[in-house]
Amino acid sequence: MIHFVGAGPGAVDLITVRGKDLLEQADVVIYAGSLVNPQLLAYVREECLILDSAGMTLEAVIAAMERAEAENKMTVRLHTGDPSVYGALREQMDILSAKGLLFDIVPGVSSFCAAAAAVQAEYTLPDVSQSVIITRMEGRTPVPSRQKIADYAAHGATMVIFLSTGMLYKLQTELTAGGYGEETPSAIVYKASWPEEKVLHCRIGTLAQTAREAGIDRTALILVGDFLGSSYSRSQLYHPCFSHGCRKADPSQLAYSEYKK
Template sequence: MTIHFVGGGPGAADLITVRAATLLARADVVVYAGTYLDADVLGHCRADVRRVDTQDLDLDQITAVLVEAAAAGQQVVRLCSGDPSLYSALAEQTARLDLAGVAWDVTPGVPAYAAAAAVLRCELTVPEVAQSVVLTRTQARSTAMPAGESLAAFAATGATLALHLAITRIRELAAELVADYGPDCPVAVVYRASQPEQQVLRGTLATIADQVEAAGLRQAAIILVGRALAREVAAESFLYDAARDRGAKRR
């Protein structure tokens, strides 16, 4: 049997892919991260599906559930929040499945940062303002960051930053980013984007920490930083410029 790692999207039941919904409907066992997923996503499952919440399980326990279910010939979905390519522990889980000789595949999902941008009605790559997006996190009580991947190094580029797993350190992060972005740089925090509990905070590097602390946010929030959030059009894309020779590519 094949273990299907499926992106559950940002939380809303209607923000998963058609393929994801199909796999959930066929599943005998769904292993999911209850901390981040809205329960409505599991509404795509059969009533008799076995549900395993991983929020209190370690990697060995999760792997054991997956391997045992596959050995029993059951259809298994490992439901990840957002997209499996980001902070899903896909690498270590699938390495163990490879050792156990269990087949697996991946179905992408809507990532949380994209859902947050949609809530803000914001493009993260604005011509002549920012043409790059850095997806990163910070280190607190977590795995060490690789050498060279410091927040200061990313900030020096001026790119739009999408900070994951960082909300509890918002004050020190904002202070660190001021040197490169300036105290008036727009910041948005989106908590549980697309879910019923969704909250949106807008401010600047000088003001956002106070707002986050007053709201009591401690998890499941994306921090977006950058001038692109101002939604001011400094220049228009060459792609749609009326002066562009549109026959050049065909020639």
């Protein structure tokens, strides 16, 4: 059996219990060495074969999985964050399916979740943003039509931008071309949840300068939107005047009913 396991954003204790259990049982571990915290390998057995996929091709990864299956061994393919987000997962699954090899997927904590924790923010605030756009700048891998940064910026929603730290001047241009103002609050989160985590608050207009002054040119997420500001409205979910299936409204409890910051 082949298990695709999300390693989490970096901190060793942010892998899921299921993911940790599978690492402890694995005969073969193929991990993304350029991204996954190597301390996670402390969970594997001494006799486990460990392969770093950073220097491997897709074909080499599949061949290693096939060898393990032929020898009745269990493989963990350890992806950074959650495998479904920029994980090059689909191509592996399609080949394994075509070869009749069984696999499953263990979700992980994505770095975009760890980044929100790092800045102590909520992406979805009433009257501010109720949508989160996860995207990246166009680089060597093209971006489909109508999915450019400027296209998404036009919505004014919360944006979490992966794989773009080395293109921040261009990112600034795209964001403002799409409709964000240069003063829109932003943050650069370097290695969210790792011991060396850094959080840099800035504005869209100073993204590149802020990263340059801090010496950050990779392994960071860019957060953009007014969710990083100070204004928002109270959620209706816990409002005393709001009824739902678990609670009836009680207008007498109005201490914070008009709360708006």
